[in-house]
Amino acid sequence: MMKHLYKPNSILSLVIATMSPVVAGPRLWQKGSVPMGACMLGSTLILGAMALASSPAAAAEVRSERPPTPAMSLEDAGAMSIWTNPANLGFDPDPSSAFFYGWSPDGKEAAPRSFTFAGSGGPLGLGFVHQQREGRPSWSTLTTNLAIPVAENTQLGFNVGWQIPEGPDNNFATFDLGWGWRPLSWWGMSLVGQNLGVSERHTGIQERFSVGSTLRPWGNSLEISGAYHRYSSVDAPVAGYGEAILKTFPIEGLGVRLSADQLGTFGLGIEFGFGVGTLEGHMSRNQGNDLPSMVLVGTTASPDTGSVFKAKRKVRHVVMDERFPYQPVRNFFFREG
Numbered sequence: 152m153m154k155h156l157y158k159p160n161s162i163l164s165l166v167i168a169t170m171s172p173v174v175a176g177p178r179l180w181q182k183g184s185v186p187m188g189a190c191m192l193g194s195t196l197i198l199g200a201m202a203l204a205s206s207p208a209a210a211a212e213v214r215s216e217r218p219p220t221p222a223m224s225l226e227d228a229g230a231m232s233i234w235t236n237p238a239n240l241g242f243d244p245d246p247s248s249a250f251f252y253g254w255s256p257d258g259k260e261a262a263p264r265s266f267t268f269a270g271s272g273g274p275l276g277l278g279f280v281h282q283q284r285e286g287r288p289s290w291s292t293l294t295t296n297l298a299i300p301v302a303e304n305t306q307l308g309f310n311v312g313w314q315i316p317e318g319p320d321n322n323f324a325t326f327d328l329g330w331g332w333r334p335l336s337w338w339g340m341s342l343v344g345q346n347l348g349v350s351e352r353h354t355g356i357q358e359r360f361s362v363g364s365t366l367r368p369w370g371n372s373l374e375i376s377g378a379y380h381r382y383s384s385v386d387a388p389v390a391g392y393g394e395a396i397l398k399t400f401p402i403e404g405l406g407v408r409l410s411a412d413q414l415g416t417f418g419l420g421i422e423f424g425f426g427v428g429t430l431e432g433h434m435s436r437n438q439g440n441d442l443p444s445m446v447l448v449g450t451t452a453s454p455d456t457g458s459v460f461k462a463k464r465k466v467r468h469v470v471m472d473e474r475f476p477y478q479p480v481r482n483f484f485f486r487e488g
Contacts, residue, residue: 215290216314216325216346216356218267218280219253219445221433222410222418224376224396225341225363226331229451230269233276233296236343236363237308238331241298246272251431251449263443274298276310288317304333314354325349325356340364351384358383374398389414404459408433416442423459428452 217234225236228243231251253265269278276296283289292315298308310327325346333339343361351357363378374397381391392413400406404424411417420433433447 214356215282215316216292216312217294218251218265218282218292219263219435219447221251221420221431221447221449222396222398222408222435224365224374224398225329225343225361225378226333226339226365226374226376229453230271230276230278231267231451233269233271233278233294233310236329236331236341237276237296237310237327238298238306238329238341238343239308240271240276240296241274241300241306241308242331242333243271244273245454246270247451247453249449249451251447253445253447255443255445257443263445267449269294271296290317291315306331314356323349323354336370337367338365351386357387372400400457402459404457410435414442420447424456425460426456426458427454428456 220231220234223231223235226239227235228239230247230249232239248270249268251265251267253263253267255263263282263284265280265282267278267280269276271277274297276294276298278292278294278296280292280294281289282291293313294310295313296308296310298306301307308327308329308331310329312325312327314323314325316322326348327343327345328347329341329343331339331341341361341363343363345359345361346356347358349356349358359380359382361378361380363376365374365376367374376396376398378394378396379391380394382389394412395410397409398406406420406422406424406429408420408422409418410420415438416435417438418433418435420431422429422431429451431447431449431451434444436444
């Protein structure tokens with residue numbers, strides 16, 4: 152069992168410590184190395200399945216009930232994962248938080264602006280989003296999240312979103328269900344259902360199911376992710392579409408994200424780590440579907456973040472991921488124990 156050693160110096164830390172039987176589950180990725188043949192085969196299968204799953208989509212997707220995210224896969228953890236896969240908080244017991252501001256530089260009609268905050272501690276998560284669009288009512292969402300371990304390296308997550316569109320007597324709730332499996336150090340997969348049971352006619356949002364997988368051929372240095380999203384409604388503007396995300400850390404503390412999907416949207420993001428968090432900037436642009444370009448800037452806080460600035464003084468960080476073998480102790484006054 153893997154645990155981080157830290158001094159409880161806040162109320163959040165004390166809460167996490169008291170919940171150690173639930174929080175101290177397996178980390179996001181287990182130890183081990185990836186065989187090159189398995190990596191090549193897995194990459195081919197995942198990217199090929201995405202290309203063949205559906206024909207290129209010709210409809211735009213603007214989702215009011217959740218915020219734009221910085222090119223996150225279904226296996227990404229951290230506070231922002233409450234909107235992509237609610238199970239992932241169970242793999243990352245460290246407290247984290249995130250704040251993002253998004254806007255469109257195009258000046259198109261109904262171009263959105265968003266303010267997003269998310270926080271997590273162990274399996275619990277909380278988020279708030281406020282979105283505004285020209286010529287349309289504003290939309291706020293308050294989200295709560297819980298992840299539960301169901302087996303070794305497997306987590307189940309539940310998400311409740313309290314949707315608060317502008318206007319009287321039109322609030323409603325949405326429900327997400329996520330499943331995550333991390334059997335290997337270099338491979339994991341997820342299944343997610345979003346807005347389960349929601350009525351599109353009365354709410355204007357759609358039920359969606361997603362399946363995704365991530366390969367890590369060189370550990371934390373490179374992640375290749377793919378997902379397929381499918382709408383349940385026959386009236387949806389597009390039946391489904393594939394998505395690919397590449398995340399790399401060429402040097403410690405510097406991250407680059409690239410994304411593309413069959414809706415014709417391409418994204419680029421850069422992250423700068425400073426030890427306890429990151430400063431991030433992301434931009435997405437659509438080619439042909441008249442979706443507005445989006446720019447996201449923000450910061451995330453997490454204790455395991457690398458830093459591009461090397462400190463002169465270093466403190467060794469020790470992670471105990473195996474049971475410590477007890478040794479017999481002899482004493483003049485006591486029996487061996």
